[in-house]
Amino acid sequence: MSLFVGVDVGGTKVLAAAVTPAGRVRRVARRTTPGRLVDARLVEDALTEAVEEVAGGRRVDGVGLAAAGFVDGAGERVMFAPHLPWRGEDVRARLMERWGTTVVLDNDANCAARAEVTHGAARGAGDAVVVTLGTGIGGAVVLDGRVHRGSNGMAGEFGHMQVVPDGLACECGGQGCWEQYSSGNALVRLSRARMGQEPTLLDELCGGDPDALTGPLVTTAAEQGDAVALAAFASVGDWLGVGVANLVAAFDPEVVVVGGGVSAAGELLLAPARAALGRSLVGAGHRVVPPFLRAALGPEAGAIGGADLARAVVKGTDRRRRLRSGGSPARARRRAARGTDRRR
Numbered sequence: 239m240s241l242f243v244g245v246d247v248g249g250t251k252v253l254a255a256a257v258t259p260a261g262r263v264r265r266v267a268r269r270t271t272p273g274r275l276v277d278a279r280l281v282e283d284a285l286t287e288a289v290e291e292v293a294g295g296r297r298v299d300g301v302g303l304a305a306a307g308f309v310d311g312a313g314e315r316v317m318f319a320p321h322l323p324w325r326g327e328d329v330r331a332r333l334m335e336r337w338g339t340t341v342v343l344d345n346d347a348n349c350a351a352r353a354e355v356t357h358g359a360a361r362g363a364g365d366a367v368v369v370t371l372g373t374g375i376g377g378a379v380v381l382d383g384r385v386h387r388g389s390n391g392m393a394g395e396f397g398h399m400q401v402v403p404d405g406l407a408c409e410c411g412g413q414g415c416w417e418q419y420s421s422g423n424a425l426v427r428l429s430r431a432r433m434g435q436e437p438t439l440l441d442e443l444c445g446g447d448p449d450a451l452t453g454p455l456v457t458t459a460a461e462q463g464d465a466v467a468l469a470a471f472a473s474v475g476d477w478l479g480v481g482v483a484n485l486v487a488a489f490d491p492e493v494v495v496v497g498g499g500v501s502a503a504g505e506l507l508l509a510p511a512r513a514a515l516g517r518s519l520v521g522a523g524h525r526v527v528p529p530f531l532r533a534a535l536g537p538e539a540g541a542i543g544g545a546d547l548a549r550a551v552v553k554g555t556d557r558r559r560r561l562r563s564g565g566s567p568a569r570a571r572r573r574a575a576r577g578t579d580r581r582r
């Protein structure tokens with residue numbers, strides 16, 4: 239049986255998983271990401287250890303890397319990653335040489351979207367918008383069943399669409415970016431601003447230290463009916479719906495899938511988002527408003543999508559993704575032997 243491994247390379251942790259053709263995770267290995275100020279080799283050592291642990295001595299047929307960063311249009315390089323040391327490096331070829339197997343590379347949100355469309359909440363959808371609410375906003379657009387990567391591989395950076403002119407300053411240097419209003423960070427900021435002004439469970443949950451407040455603590459408080467936490471979710475959910483209305487206006491998807499840590503709050507987030515979408519969407523009342531669904535695959539979605547991409551590339555079923563170098567040595571040899579290589 240073939241073995242395909244997906245590796246989610248995040249800013250804080252690496253998660254490698256052996257994934258079946260049906261999208262089931264069989265074995266998982268975790269490592270801590272060495273950080274962004276270290277030699278890239280250390281990150282690659284961590285990836286190697288995780289892949290070897292998952293393989294358990296078996297031959298690996300392909301590895302799909304889901305990297306938290308910008309991956310170039312050809313899927314060869316990580317151009318920039320805020321929390322990783324890669325800067326324009328030829329990560330795919332380097333790891334392929336080191337591991338002696340096919341390696342494919344894409345952005346983590348693109349891989350997660352691929353997984354949701356292939357095996358998860360958007361299964362079977364032709365066109366879908368996937369929004370990932372974590373610290374900030376990530377996402378991907380799926381068109382005609384495929385993740386739309388854009389001409390430079392940078393499509394789907396929804397978090398930095400400006401929704402408020404002259405709005406809150408963003409880490410990207412812009413102002414009024416969507417993720418300043420709808421994200422885990424926004425949830426914490428809104429909640430923290432009201433602590434000390436009115437009674438809230440959050441005081442107890444964070445041990446009286448507002449700096450210790452996290453998104454999951456706000457979720458816990460909201461689930462217990464805390465008014466401050468609920469108000470934060472109402473705002474973050476409302477802004478989610480407003481931003482998604484713009485994406486729906488642009489892409490007219492069948493379904494909108496919301497993943498990431500903040501989506502664990504379920505209806506506390508999705509109900510206000512649905513209301514805002516219905517209110518903000520152009521032509522609402524005269525068109526089908528796509529359903530808002532919670533992502534189905536959880537924190538392993540990136541690894542599942544990475545493995546799925548690697549499998550598709552190796553099996554030749556990913557028609558738009560052709561490996562440039564050494565993708566299938568056996569096939570290249572067969573082509574050369576037949577003299578039928580018409581590629582330019």
Ligand SMILES: [Zn+2]
Pocket residue numbers: 397398408409410411412413415
């Ligand atoms: Zn921004």
